[in-house]
Amino acid sequence: MDQSIAFARHVQEIVSAAEGKQTTRDPEVVQSWLRCLNDYKLDPEHKGEARILPQNILRQHQQEAEDLMTIARFGMEDLYRRVNSMGYVLLLTDAKGVTVDFIGDEKVDRELKRAGLYIGSEWSEQNAGTCGVGACLTSGEAIVVHQTDHFDMAHTPLSCTAAPIYHSDGSLIGVLDVSLLMSPTEKYSQALTLEVVKSCVRRIELANLMNSRKSDWILRLNRTSEFLGVDPSCAISVASDGTISGLTHGAHQLFSKAQGVRKFSAQSFVGKPFEEVFDFDFNDIPCLLAAETPGEQALELSDGQVIFADVQAPLRRERAPARSVLPKPLAGIHGGDASMQILAEKAARIVDKQISIILEGETGVGKEYVAKALHASRKKKGPFVAINCAALPEALIESELFGYAPNSFTGANAKGKKGLIEQANGGTLFLDEIGDMPLVLQARLLRVLAEKEVMPVGATKPVPVDIRVISASHRKLKSLVDAGQFRQDLYYRLNGVVLSIPALRDRTDKPWVIRQIAALVSEGSVMRFSKPAEEALLAHDWPGNIREMINVFELCLALSNDGVVGIEDLPENLIPQ
Numbered sequence: 001m002d003q004s005i006a007f008a009r010h011v012q013e014i015v016s017a018a019e020g021k022q023t024t025r026d027p028e029v030v031q032s033w034l035r036c037l038n039d040y041k042l043d044p045e046h047k048g049e050a051r052i053l054p055q056n057i058l059r060q061h062q063q064e065a066e067d068l069m070t071i072a073r074f075g076m077e078d079l080y081r082r083v084n085s086m087g088y089v090l091l092l093t094d095a096k097g098v099t100v101d102f103i104g105d106e107k108v109d110r111e112l113k114r115a116g117l118y119i120g121s122e123w124s125e126q127n128a129g130t131c132g133v134g135a136c137l138t139s140g141e142a143i144v145v146h147q148t149d150h151f152d153m154a155h156t157p158l159s160c161t162a163a164p165i166y167h168s169d170g171s172l173i174g175v176l177d178v179s180l181l182m183s184p185t186e187k188y189s190q191a192l193t194l195e196v197v198k199s200c201v202r203r204i205e206l207a208n209l210m211n212s213r214k215s216d217w218i219l220r221l222n223r224t225s226e227f228l229g230v231d232p233s234c235a236i237s238v239a240s241d242g243t244i245s246g247l248t249h250g251a252h253q254l255f256s257k258a259q260g261v262r263k264f265s266a267q268s269f270v271g272k273p274f275e276e277v278f279d280f281d282f283n284d285i286p287c288l289l290a291a292e293t294p295g296e297q298a299l300e301l302s303d304g305q306v307i308f309a310d311v312q313a314p315l316r317r318e319r320a321p322a323r324s325v326l327p328k329p330l331a332g333i334h335g336g337d338a339s340m341q342i343l344a345e346k347a348a349r350i351v352d353k354q355i356s357i358i359l360e361g362e363t364g365v366g367k368e369y370v371a372k373a374l375h376a377s378r379k380k381k382g383p384f385v386a387i388n389c390a391a392l393p394e395a396l397i398e399s400e401l402f403g404y405a406p407n408s409f410t411g412a413n414a415k416g417k418k419g420l421i422e423q424a425n426g427g428t429l430f431l432d433e434i435g436d437m438p439l440v441l442q443a444r445l446l447r448v449l450a451e452k453e454v455m456p457v458g459a460t461k462p463v464p465v466d467i468r469v470i471s472a473s474h475r476k477l478k479s480l481v482d483a484g485q486f487r488q489d490l491y492y493r494l495n496g497v498v499l500s501i502p503a504l505r506d507r508t509d510k511p512w513v514i515r516q517i518a519a520l521v522s523e524g525s526v527m528r529f530s531k532p533a534e535e536a537l538l539a540h541d542w543p544g545n546i547r548e549m550i551n552v553f554e555l556c557l558a559l560s561n562d563g564v565v566g567i568e569d570l571p572e573n574l575i576p577q
């Protein structure tokens, strides 16, 4: 047919379609023509040249699309091996329609370049009119734009089949297009090509999801159980908190249909709880790993539709909780010593549980300090009551601990008195030097802990108490039990978890401890040490631990000039000979 007649007919067809007249064109092609006329104000009589971007601008697009190019390259090469003998070329464009990667036959390089089937060509609908890439980007769906489907007469020799590529977060990131310079007249000749391109993109998206979500559960999904393991139709990833962290476009379409969502909305399923989409408990996903029959792989979608799932467990464990996730008071008990860090992490795991804790360590290492940090880290705090079992006078110990009823003995307060255990109700009871508690009192304490109530001296009715107990001892309680000085049954009740605080001489964070205690003693004002003084502090073995350090620093502060402590200000036993 004469070129000018063909051109006139093409323009005429577009105009009459725009007027709403009957047409045999596919509706998505007509919709694109209408966008070209009405939205982009393109002129069907104008013959545009294919636009190839200059190198520097192309490079910018390629840099921004680096991830997409890496994701898609293996799929493109595989696809090209299958279709190149039929004359197809492959284009990968970014979300703006710029060809950032290209595979074609070098023998017809010049013709391809002229036709715009080339690296750097720009195929947005606004620029090139109806074309495979442009219509695909605008609609978000795969499409064949065959010969005179093209809006611009310059492109009507081409046949273009394009499928959108979606990121696992749901956003449209590019288009994979296969095009022919010369093709059979009938459009249905490209029906199989469309399926091949869609399947290639499906595998690209799946590989991307599996690669980028290694710490999550991956569920490969199919409507039938056959081919589920080898060629699933779509997939999702689920994070450890039970929310959907990523999905392929096929999964997006499946869920949208199940939930009656018509309008395409990119991110609508990412971040949603797994149970909102499936009628299945997230915590039961591991059970699917052991599925042996298709029936055991079947899941129900929210609309009752059955879908089969092939599950892959997280390949990479999420990193262990960093120090910063410890409750603040516990994170602040050391300055980087490894055994203190382990202690803090262990304590953080049990801090809100009904588990008794024993703190062991030499005198002055900071057992009460750590007990207070434990208490301060609890969600439900209540009061903190400390009892030094070694310092209580024997005669008063019972009434101090358990309290007494009004007028229960001579000299007692007429109103009675709440004991320390009752004062700790709803909070923490810290029993310091528990190893020094007399045996008779140990029996009574055991009853309090077992029955969760105290019987004040002279009272007839017990008082219920809810306390968490932290005990401390500078001697190993187990050896006291072996020596018959501590009740075994009480030891077992107190001994939920033992936390051993290292001696100061064994800690690797001594410079941090020095700074802490200097600030404590000087109450925030200046207290610094000369280099030789600091070296002497670091070399000392601190038998009295942190308490000894506090005493030494108080003395130094009093002797020093303007808060700067020299070696001569240190006590004699600290000065190297």
Ligand SMILES: Nc1ncnc2c1ncn2[C@@H]1O[C@H](COP(=O)(O)OP(=O)(O)OP(=O)(O)O)[C@@H](O)[C@H]1O
Residues within 6 Å of the ligand: 332, 333, 334, 361, 362, 363, 364, 365, 366, 367, 368, 369, 370, 432, 472, 474, 516, 517, 520, 546, 547, 550
């Ligand atoms: N990390 C720290 N920062 C500041 N001060 C601390 C720290 N650790 C302990 N202290 C202080 O050191 C002193 C001794 O600590 P604590 O009384 O907790 O030790 P203890 O092991 O319970 O001693 P004892 O065995 O004699 O009962 C206290 O004044 C405490 O406040």
